[in-house]
Amino acid sequence: MLQSMRDNLKGIGAIIVAAFFGFIMVVGGIDFFRGASGGSADAVAEVNGKKITDMDLQRAIQSRQNMIRSQFGDQVPADLISEEKLRAPVLKQLVTSSVMRQAARDSGMVMSSAIVNREITQIPAFQVDGKFNLQRYRDGLRRLGYNTASFPKTMERDLILQQFADSVSDSAFTTRADANQIVALSMEERDFDYAVLPVKGLLGDMKVSDSEIEDYYKSHQAEFKRPEQVAIEYIELKPSLFAANVDVSEADVRAQYEQEAANFQAKPRRHAAHILIENSDAKKIAEVQSKLDAGEDFAKLAKTYSDDLGSSEAGGDLGFTTGDVFPEDFEKALASLKVGQVSAPVKTDAGTHFIKLLGVEGTKVPTYAERKAAISERLRNAQAEQQFVDALSRVADLTYNADTLKGPAEELGVPLETTAPFSRDGGTGIASNSKVIGAAFSPEVMLDGNTSEVLNLGNDDAVVLRVTEHKEAGTYPLEEVRDKIVDRLKRDKASQQLAASAKALGKQLEDGGDFAKLAKAQNLTMETADNTRRGGFGQRGEIITHAFTMKAPGSRGSLVSTFATGDGDQVVLRLRAVRPGNLGQQSSEQRAALLQQLSSASGRAELAAVQSYLSGKADIEMTEKGKQ
Structure with a gap:
């Protein structure tokens, strides 16, 4: 198959x-x-x-x-x-x-x-x-x-x-053969020169009439489609918002520590390593036992003999266990060892193990200095969690039928947040959350003006929201896109004006002219791009892409092309050489x-x-x- x-x-x-x-x-x-x-x-x-x-x-x-x-x-x-x-x-x-x-x-x-x-x-x-x-x-x-x-x-x-x-x-x-074919295409290199005739210097001289703006707006309506949008105000509840305002006293931390110390029970965490022999291979078990008895390094033996591919390269290291991570017989054998000691062969469903105890933690009462930060954080989080729960139990009643969420936010002691208008495709921040989008665009919230239900965003994060602005789907008004249209029209006019100069320069190159000298005479800069491969960003990416659409010059020596970039600049490009990628030219690595x-x-x-x-x-x- x-x-x-x-x-x-x-x-x-x-x-x-x-x-x-x-x-x-x-x-x-x-x-x-x-x-x-x-x-x-x-x-x-x-x-x-x-x-x-x-x-x-x-x-x-x-x-x-x-x-x-x-x-x-x-x-x-x-x-x-x-x-x-x-x-x-x-x-x-x-x-x-x-x-x-x-x-x-x-x-x-x-x-x-x-x-x-x-x-x-x-x-x-x-x-x-x-x-x-x-x-x-x-x-x-x-x-x-x-x-x-x-x-x-x-x-x-x-x-x-x-x-x-x-x-x-x-x-x-x-x-x-597969590799050669792919390398020939993916690692192809091209040598070319180019000069950019920028429109920027001409934009100030370009004039655009009101009728031209209106005509462009009317004939390019698809460019100015606006989806249905809403803007919202919202209250977000999460423990971290309350934790910042919780003050934990030294006395409370000290009292909690004393209680911990009095109730401390050692819960050792044992650091285990093993050598696993699957299928209980008696010959292999005896060989490993012999080398262990001779004092050979456990980690090296694990790399050589262990059938546990996941831990063998780490010297058999399995990490820590508190007694319930590994099989029962494995845990019993591990618990009976002293640090550095290796067990006799132990059988489990996985095979036969030689187990080594690498270390033990958690057997001594930690000092106050060691526990202070953790206890403080726990007490702070506990109080914040309680405040969060209290706020969560009240928010629905406070926001029900509210004309604005400002009052409920002040009552709960949390900030009132807002978003910019966003569509059903979402916006940034909380407006990218699918539950928030769904609630904001629901008829009862968007059209009826109601406050949403409390939305559970997961991980102790809840939100309630109201729509503050609703824009029907349609077309952006001319006033909002006028500057964009003016810029586009000016760039188009400047680009058209430069196109004649670009074509004239291209003709001079085809007639054998010196690119660098011709460019300098027009206050342009000739850029050289040798050994160039596909890819790139921005305007240079556009130029490289165009260079790779051109046919190879072959016996003609070079090919010349002129074209406009997306922002209206004109480019004159001379392609000099095309070389397919060659697998044989790559290093052995x-x-x-x-x-x-x-x-x-x-x-x-x-x-x-x-x-x-x-x-x-x-x-x-x-x-x-x-x-x-």
């Missing part, structure tokens, strides 16, 4: 497919490899009888929204993260994930619990100061709707699915890196083909809820 798909996915077409598929993977993240994980009984789809629930879909949509926000920040287009926009593609990915997971299961792939646990402990969201934190882990799972029993199972399924995907994509390769990149792209293309093939064979049924 793979070979037949390889035959149909070679060449530049494969790279284009791979590039697109790679983008989907990047945007999808781990949710691409996530499928039914239990939860709500409402199925949105069934894949070979396996349900994908509405909870699975909501989790995946939220994860995708968070990933997009991390890429775009506050400037994320609201339409890009709306549930309506994401629902269909995310559900499609969940279906594909389910198909792939079933294929992985049918192929007999498994994942050791040691690797699963290690991956969990290395997730940054579950760490504090770079170390695994059990409370952070539990809090994170609770927010995601998981528990400590279900999450490792979901993680295991994802890792197995990733293993299956890697087994497909890692089998791909790129031929030298560059060739190896390029072939690796192309193989990776080909691997992604093959993975896409496998997914398409498996999905075509699968029995996939969308429920009525999934079709919504």
